[in-house]
Structure formats: C-alpha cells, structure tokens
Amino acid sequence: MIEQYQIPLLKDHHTHPSISAAFSGAIKLRNVPEKADALALIRNSKEEMTVVLGWNTSYYQFSDEELESFPPVVICNTSLHGFLINPSAKAMLSNKHPDVIANIDDEEWVEANIYTILKFLTNLRPLETARLKAFYDDELLPLGVWYAEDMLLPNRELIAQFNELGYRDRTRLWADEDVLTSLTEEDRQQIDGIKLFTDGALGARTAAVSIPFLSGETGLLNYSDEHLRDKMAQLRHYNLPFAIHAIGDRATAQVVNTTHSLRQEFPDFPPVRIEHCQFISRETATLAKSLDIALCPQPNFSSDSGVYTDRLPPELCRANNPFRMLIDEIGYVPGEDLLFGSDGMPHGAEYALQQSLFPLYDEQRLTMDEFIQGYCMPDMTHGSLNVTVNTQEKTVKVEVCPA
Ligand SMILES: [Zn+2]
Known part of the structure; x- marks a missing residue:
C-alpha cells in the first residue's frame, strides 16, 4: 500500500x-x-x-x-x-x-577527552560564516532539515556567526566546561546548555555496556560515580541544562542514578537530557522518567543493530533503541521528553524516516505521528516534506518543499 x-x-x-x-x-x-x-x-x-x-x-x-x-x-x-x-x-x-x-x-585518553579532540578537529581550519550559512541552506535544507542543535560549540566565534546570520532560532548551542569558562558573561547568556560525555560509542567498541561486545570488552566509563557527581554538582552553578552523552546501559544508569542523588541534595538542580541512550534498562528508564530526565536518541542508529553484528551480540542488537518500551511502558512522550536527532549520521529526513518506520526490530519502530512530534518543526512555516511510504516494499521517499 x-x-x-x-x-x-x-x-x-x-x-x-x-x-x-x-x-x-x-x-x-x-x-x-x-x-x-x-x-x-x-x-x-x-x-x-x-x-x-x-x-x-x-x-x-x-x-x-x-x-x-x-x-x-x-x-x-x-x-x-x-x-x-x-x-x-x-x-x-x-x-x-x-x-x-x-x-x-590511547583509547582511554581519547574517550575521556573526546570534546577536546572534536574541537581540535573543528578548529583545524577556520570556519567562515559563509560556510556555516551554506551548510544550513545548501546542505541541511535540501535534506529537509530546518533546525539543527550544535552539541559541540568549538569556539566563541561561532556564537557571533550564528547571530550575524540571524540563524540563532535554527539551533541551540551546547558547550563544555572549557569553552564555558572561556566565555564572557555576555557570551555565556547565549549558551543553551552544558555537554558532558560519560562513555564511548559502538563504532569504537567503547560504549559502556553490561553485556560484553563479541570481543569481550565492556566499554569505558569516563567518570567514576563520585567524579561524575562532583563534576555535575560543580557545574550546576552555571544554572544551565545538561546534555549528557551516554550510549551503553552502564552509562545511562550512571547518569540517571547520579541525577537522582543530585536532585535529592539540590531540589533546584538544572534539567538533564541523555544523548543517544541506545541501551537503557526498564528500571533505569522508569527512574529517569520519574526524575523528568529527557532522552535524545537517534532513530538512525537503529541500523547499528544490523551494521554492527560483527561486534554486538544478538542481545545487544535487539536491545538497541528500545523506543516501544520507552513510549508504551515507561510513558515517554515524543516532543516532550523524548526528542530525536540524527547526530549527522547521516543528516536528512529520508534516512531518519526509513529507520523510524521500518527498523530491523519492532521494538525500534516509531509511528508517523511519533516521528512528527519528536522530530519535526511545530508547523510548516518554513516548508514541508512530501513523504511517500510504500508499506509493502518498506521504502520511504521524501520530496522537500521549502516555503
Ligand atoms: Zn553527537
């Protein structure tokens, strides 16, 4: 059909x-x-x-x-x-x-300093404002993307560049402690939140999982429980939301348990959002929901269950991106506390829709309504997407119609 x-x-x-x-x-x-x-x-x-x-x-x-x-x-x-x-x-x-x-x-150093490396990479060549504009207008928009949060502000110049383009409402800017401390008070007002990394990723077999990779490794946690608690307690003085990278179930549990104890200690502790959250137990998800912790997973990464069969045991392939559990059992609501993004792998509506509507596992499936709530602009002011779904062949075609 x-x-x-x-x-x-x-x-x-x-x-x-x-x-x-x-x-x-x-x-x-x-x-x-x-x-x-x-x-x-x-x-x-x-x-x-x-x-x-x-x-x-x-x-x-x-x-x-x-x-x-x-x-x-x-x-x-x-x-x-x-x-x-x-x-x-x-x-x-x-x-x-x-x-x-x-x-x-040094794999361990790389994971603990991933933000430093990504900033190093971004700063290898100066980013001209025209390139930033061309990226939004000539690369993202033809793929059907209007708004794109920047999870890794590489330097303070970028704030001025977004302002100069008038694109401040097409992004949110997340910065790490190093960049935050380098900013003037005025610049800091423009930062939307603080980014932390608590584990690695599947691609490098460094996500902190409790069921081992086929190679026997269980990934890397960047912080001890105590160190993460101290870091977040110290950073709360900025009074900014946290976006915390956690992919493996050991990392998602660590973030949720740490937030739990911080909320008891500091009732006004800032909002916390978990980035990626590919593996999370029912127990952790239930606690996360009760603490108003938002989740920001990537429907694109449902395909990891097929791409990484060389490293993931079948249990992990099945457990990746458990969207039905999060929505149907735990009560997460797309667009409210369940927000979707691409991580740029790849950008664009077509792949995101393909992986959302027709993932490898039923547990990863999103409905079109859930996709719209969690992954789309609130209205069609800036344009729209004509989506053709072939339910027999399980394919999605997208035509982008800018306003
Ligand atoms: Zn990312």
Whole structure:
C-alpha cells in the first residue's frame, strides 16, 4: 500500500553543524565500502591537511605502511570516537596540539577527552560564516532539515556567526566546561546548555555496556560515580541544562542514578537530557522518567543493530533503541521528553524516516505521528516534506518543499 503524508521540516535535536560545516570539503568514506577506493581518495588529496570522515572499521583497516604513504591526514571513525593521525600529520600538528598528538592512539585518553579532540578537529581550519550559512541552506535544507542543535560549540566565534546570520532560532548551542569558562558573561547568556560525555560509542567498541561486545570488552566509563557527581554538582552553578552523552546501559544508569542523588541534595538542580541512550534498562528508564530526565536518541542508529553484528551480540542488537518500551511502558512522550536527532549520521529526513518506520526490530519502530512530534518543526512555516511510504516494499521517499 502507498501512503502519502505532508509533514513539517525536521527539527534535529542532536547534531554537529559546526563540525559538519568545517568539514564540508572533507573526504567522506561512509559510502565507500571498498578499501582500494578509499586509498585512492586519500592519496590523491591536494589539501595541506586532509580530513577523512565516516571510516567504518567493519569495512577495512589501514596498515602502518599505508598511513606512511598518505599525505598529512586525520581519519575519523564513522562514530567520531576513534581517530588515526598519520606520521606526517603528527609532525605538522605536534607543536600546536602536543596533548592530542601524544595521546591520540590511547583509547582511554581519547574517550575521556573526546570534546577536546572534536574541537581540535573543528578548529583545524577556520570556519567562515559563509560556510556555516551554506551548510544550513545548501546542505541541511535540501535534506529537509530546518533546525539543527550544535552539541559541540568549538569556539566563541561561532556564537557571533550564528547571530550575524540571524540563524540563532535554527539551533541551540551546547558547550563544555572549557569553552564555558572561556566565555564572557555576555557570551555565556547565549549558551543553551552544558555537554558532558560519560562513555564511548559502538563504532569504537567503547560504549559502556553490561553485556560484553563479541570481543569481550565492556566499554569505558569516563567518570567514576563520585567524579561524575562532583563534576555535575560543580557545574550546576552555571544554572544551565545538561546534555549528557551516554550510549551503553552502564552509562545511562550512571547518569540517571547520579541525577537522582543530585536532585535529592539540590531540589533546584538544572534539567538533564541523555544523548543517544541506545541501551537503557526498564528500571533505569522508569527512574529517569520519574526524575523528568529527557532522552535524545537517534532513530538512525537503529541500523547499528544490523551494521554492527560483527561486534554486538544478538542481545545487544535487539536491545538497541528500545523506543516501544520507552513510549508504551515507561510513558515517554515524543516532543516532550523524548526528542530525536540524527547526530549527522547521516543528516536528512529520508534516512531518519526509513529507520523510524521500518527498523530491523519492532521494538525500534516509531509511528508517523511519533516521528512528527519528536522530530519535526511545530508547523510548516518554513516548508514541508512530501513523504511517500510504500508499506509493502518498506521504502520511504521524501520530496522537500521549502516555503
Ligand atoms: Zn553527537
């Protein structure tokens, strides 16, 4: 059966427009499954410093000889939680970024300092305001996205750039402690919240899970319980909401339990939102809901259950993105305390709708209404999407109609 819908443009609650705009010229390996093609793309690069995004470790690895044969290059794992910097790039960058270069091959350091690395990447080349505008207007909008929250403010200049473009209502800006402390009081007024990371990601096998990856690892927690509690208690003085990255069930439980004790100690503790939240137990979700903790998962990541069968045991494939449990059993409400975003993997309405309406597991499925509530602008002022759903073939086609 063919179903037709007209729905508003997307409101992407979790992504990285500044990183994406900074890398709009980067080599993208997301759709390059053959290693020979990847090698040719990197070897032929004419950039002074080549940046490569979207490397999927389940497709191929790069040998030391290959890395040495490349021009200066920074290769980012598709999850943005794993990086290769080749010797010639290390030589170029070691003076200005000694910490990053010394520790980039240390998985634990990388997870604990992921924000520093992402800012380092974004700041490799200055981001011109025109590139930021082009990213919103020429890349996001044709994909059906009007609004995109920036989860990683790389520097204070970006605030002025959003203001200059008049695009402040097309984003929310989340900053980490380093950037927050570097801001003037006036700049700080423009920050919408504080970003923290508590574990890694599936792509780098560093999400903190209680059922081990097939390799036997159980991922990494960036903080001890006490350290996270102290950090959040200290940061509450900014009186800003928290957005806390937590993917594995050990990380989501840690965030929820920590928030629980902080709420008892400080009744006016700021709002908390969990980013990604791919794995969460019923018990943790129930407590999270009772504490008004919002969740910001990525329907796109339902496909991890198929993409990462090389590392996820079947129990984890099934447990990923348990949207039916969250909505039907726990009472999470899309658009209120359940907000959806893409994390830029990839951006756009079509893939998000495909993964929402036709995921691998029924437990991951969203209805069109839930998608609209949790993932769309409140109305069609800025444009709309004509969506054609083929329920037999399980396909989605999207036509973007800007206002
Ligand atoms: Zn993100």
